[in-house]
Amino acid sequence: MLKLPIELEIGLRYTRSRRSKAVGKRDGFLSFISGISTAGIALGVAALIVVLSVMNGFQKEVRDRMLSVLSHIEITAPDGLPDWQTLSAKVASQPHVLGVAPMVSSQGLLSRGEIMRGVAVRGVSPSEEGSVSDLPKQFVAGDIADLRPGSFGVVLGAQLANMLGVRLGDRVNLIVPEGDLTPAGVMPRMRALNVVGVVDSGHYEYDSSLAILHWQDAAALLRLRDPSGLRVKVDDMQRAPQIANQLASLVPQALWVTDWSRSNRNWFAAVQTEKKMMFIILTLIIAVAAFNLVSTLVMTVNEKQADIAILRTMGASPGLIQRIFLIQGLAIGLLGSLGGVGLGLLVALNIDVIVPAIEAIFRVQFLPRDIYFISQLPSDVRLNDVLTVGLMAFGLSILATLYPSRRAAKVQPAEALRYE
Template structure:
């Protein structure tokens, strides 16, 4: 019987109505504090995971993992592409010609990076073909001078499929009449939308048209390379360059998007740390609860000691009581956090549609919706951390209860 004493008495103390309602109130506040802390921690980490996932799948799905270039340009690029595809880490290769320029239409001007692509090769290294809102990449036929714009870029230029836009490139043409900027008229044949800020800064044209515009002849700007693991892009790029020899230059995705990825990772760690402090504060509220319970139950503790309960059993009673309060709070927090993490994207979308408010503008942020991605590892770590803090918060009150001397308490009873 005495072996089961800590569990029986500890659980009874949790269920019993108290003469001192303030103690019950503090217990409730401790439990709700843990629930709120765990809920917020799961929700926020899920949102940060969502941003991280969107960065990998959307932005890094549009931005090449690495680029291989050769000055002044690659001529027999098919041979080089076959050579790169023989590498274990390489899963896709596509040629490109890049040209920075400014689009103009109806008095609206907007800068953008225009990439000349071969639609037959592009699907190996980019997800743009999967996010075409209007038209298709196959419409980028050579000699047609068609262009595919991002949705934000098209909105800023106020153009749609079939409209004409003028591209001004930062190179001058010398004619008998003087020096003029180089201009070329394109027809908008498609609009893509990946829900990121890249929709406002990217455009695609046929690679042969861009070769003509850039005056490269049969040369291309370089090869875009897709890897099986984007986190090995740095080492793999260096290995490719070393293997190809002098004159080749490699640039991986960290040159353009690495700082954003690192910022998200740092924010996730810092927010997780700060929210863990909230959980710690809620957990240590259990200390005050149990200290008051120990004071209130001094006579009960003395009686238990006189019938044979050991100090260890007395400690166990209050550890069980504190852990029960904590586990209930943690369980409710996990339940609420999981439900919110799975529905927060839909809730925010509904709120935006109902009240006409846009929380995330892809022109400012890199996504246009609030992403959420629930990971079991995060839930496990949160539960273990909250449980550990709850256990630590029970030790001091339980130790004080074990030091109660029966003779001192029962002397005047």
């Protein structure tokens, strides 16, 4: 049978509950304190893994839903692109570019009866929009092919259609900022539109404010002869900033080239700041749990002074005594870290089942659609986050064991046995 080193055997024995007639109650209490320390580390690690996974999932889900409506890269001009077909062909021939489509973008005011809503007016090319976004797949009523030039049809976001109380075939009025000069002064430009479709992207901000027209109709309303820009889709959205810089060197300097990360910089910066702050706050929870080991091990050292003295009189060196209590602390830290990683992964990987169950039991909704971008709690577990949290918790446990183990090594046998 394999014989364990004596310091390992004694350190693990101190970690477990060992009851005897003489000191059974006190040993049991020490084991209970060790269990509490282990549980505290495990809960802190699990909480940090779940929170980081949820925030990663939230960022990924919102980003993907944004990019199902928005484009990876936009090339725009304030007065339109006169030779947009040539520019489109040139951009489409570049590496990593998957699709290019014309667009017209503006703001407007949509009204029906006494109800008025501010909207983002977007002109698209029905035949080419599928190459740059998922918009054609998001129709819940109608079809993108129903947007025909000259018909002045409009496709509304699902939430916007509900706000206005419209269905397919209803008519709405669109007012655009550009006005017409009349003898009575500047009059706002208004056009009646026929609702030909409804889209649901799952992103409340866009579903409640998006009005889509054929780009030629949108250009006519804005008195433009050409599209105001091009929408570009690339093969890797994470490389969109680099690809945008490359395209900027190919197009005329008068054109603006922006990527999705710049267009939504404030939102993503806020999410990253929140993630960092949550990491710091929950790390403090793990630190508190890890440094509970100090009190646990100090109590163990005080309780085991007679044992330490006996070992010293039998020839044990101070280094061996120190290693015994280091092993006890490391065992607690390792068990807590591994248990926390396991619990955190279990919860994070099943968050889509756990959260709806809690909402059903308590009849609450954690993410109302009219407040948050999404209505379901997502999770994206990343290996580097799990490893970072687990190793950090174990490292804090190592730090917490240094002082008690050194104190144990300094116990003098004569002093320890004086009152025994």
